[in-house]
Amino acid sequence: MKLLSVTPAPHIWAKDDTQSIMRDVLIALAPAFIASIVIFGIDALLVTVVCVAAAVLSEFIFEKAVKRPVTITDLSAVVTGVLLSFCLPYDIPLWIAALGSVIAIVVVKQLFGGIGQNFANPAITARVVLLICGFNGAMTTFSLDGVSTATPLADGAANPGLAVMFLGNHAGSLGETCALALIIGGIYLLVRKVISWHIPVAYIGTVAVVSLIAQQDLSIQLLGGGLLLGAIFMATDYTTSPMTNVGKLIYGVGCGLLTMMVRLWGATPEGVSYAILLMNILTPHIDKLTKHKAFGGEKA
Amino acid sequence: MGMGKGIRLAGHKNTASCTPVQMTAPARVRIPLSLLGANTSTILVKKGDTVAVGQPIASQGQGIGVPMYASVSGTVEGIESLRMPNGSVVDCIVIASDGQQTVWDGIEVPTVTNMEELLSAVRKSGLVGLGGAGFPTWVKLNATVDRLIINGSECEPYCTVDYIAMRDYAADMAEGVRIVKQMLGIEKAIVGVKHPPQGLAEAFQGMEGVEIKQLREYYPVGAEKMLIHETTGRTVPGGKLPKDAGCIVLNVNTAAFIARYLRTGMPLVSKTVSVDGSAVKTPGVVTAPIGTPVGDLFAAVGGFKGEPAKIFAGGPMMGIALPDLDFPLLWNNNGFVALNEKDAAKPATTACIRCGRCVDHCPMNLMAFEISKAYEQRDVEWLRSIRADLCIECGCCAYVCPARRDLVTNNKLAKRFLASQPKKEVSKQ
Incomplete structure (x- = not known):
């Protein structure tokens, strides 16, 4: 008889593993992906494909180069690629899109130790780097049907109407415009327990409250920019958001406040990326403040 | 802070209808x-x-x-x-x-008329906790408490002998409860059970101060500290025993065995x-x-x-x-x-993605990922501050971990490491 395997308990595991979680995120992103192609055409598809390919390839090459185990099958690089593409204009030069992926994967993720070790969300950080570089306005000029158009959040832009913003047929980054698709994805993630409600609800709720106080157009503030994409898919990134539910609420509120500060007082119309990036950096401190107390462990 | 939420498990109680x-x-x-x-x-x-x-x-x-x-x-x-x-x-x-x-x-049938005689009889019977821990029962019974809790939760998948005991030997169990309750002068007994078999309540009929308590469906509701909280609302202070919360917890088979031993004198x-x-x-x-x-x-x-x-x-x-x-x-x-x-294959361990599931599901509200980190650094003060010593080793953290990290194993190692350290150093001035 063969030797028996002797391992410590437990001897069973829950179904979800890192790959299945990332797969669920991709499934949740699918409606917005389809919407982006419908709204912006085949160019949107190209940007996403290039971002994903560049992300996966740079992860593979980097890990090979530094002799780390190759982890591209965990699908996290694919998620990063899709998310980055979702916050780019559909007509961005493809080399800029690819460069963004390389920055996200190599600089933000791998140089800090790979999955689970990055202090900031790779897609968001890469986007912010691209924004700062500017590329002659390639990152900030949005168009629809080939005509240069301001996003609903831009100063002086007209409200395109609730229906348009819900379905997404307005200018913006390619994955952020269709609110309906993003909400469907968010519900999927909640049902699959990939994310909890704390961050999205705290984030979106804070934006709504501040908008009302500041007498802003609520529909534009909630649906006209990158809020839903950010609150559902980016701010909920495990690695860069707090662990406990209380921490998640604090983090969500912080994201909301910072977003509105940029939107109301900042030099740019949109503040989601900056807000999440800043809160990413605060996450270790929030974690420290919101540690669980052991059951029955009041006195050491 | 209260109790954490634990996990839901498939029962696999395939043998629940079997006759031994x-x-x-x-x-x-x-x-x-x-x-x-x-x-x-x-x-x-x-x-x-x-x-x-x-x-x-x-x-x-x-x-x-x-x-x-x-x-x-x-x-x-x-x-x-x-x-x-x-x-x-x-x-x-x-x-x-x-x-x-x-x-x-x-073989002699013992006579038991008081607590001392009960303790010595139970010790002589060779009885240890039959639920799994195997701690000598007579030591547990040597306490002054006001609650006797009978553990019929059997929350591990596949295991059915507690259910079978409640089904086939409810009378023995009730008799065991009666004797322990009487000899130790315990005010109230609570039988905690998830799925009471038919006839369980009848076995206790006419007995005063006994409650059959339906337990919530989660793992590890049968862990001593969880069970005490579920049945009495009491919290066992960290590092203390059930008796410090006024409770004795016995497995259903342990209770039934006491009655059988006192009737027959046949040890375990x-x-x-x-x-x-x-x-x-x-x-x-x-x-x-x-x-x-x-x-x-x-x-x-x-x-x-x-x-x-x-x-x-x-x-x-x-x-x-x-x-x-x-x-x-x-x-x-x-x-x-x-x-x-x-089914025996252990899935490969990958990097922690900080998903927080180990934190979310720990019934003791510990933070397993952090215990692992602190243990890797052998940081005594850190491990103490996050109460690694309170881990009940139930395995929820490792079960839910999508990176399949050996969280509960690290917890166990951290506990043993802490136990091997000299008692708290006097803080430096």
């Missing part, structure tokens, strides 16, 4: 002289001695030990050493069975266990003498389907993997599971 099969005596039994490590008992038999079922073969020794009894009739073959799953090596008395199962003629010489798992042909329930090779238990229900790749005593969440099929059946075992190659 009485196994014929195995050719040979090995009875280890100690379950918990330190062994101070004296061996009362020598090679070549003839022994009968229920005959003492080792004294109770000092401290908290209990005596050991022959579980089969036959001839003492000698003393062997056996490596226990925790790494310790203990002496075993080996008895070759004559197949007769002759009962020792020195056999055990009923469930036998199940993907490598088993037909799952079943077997009653067998202590010390029976585990392989014989599997054979008694029809053997294996293919070759087993992993066998563990207990359930899949906390069960202890056994090195071979010769390992003896012990007093605290309640079931064995054999897994096939596919």
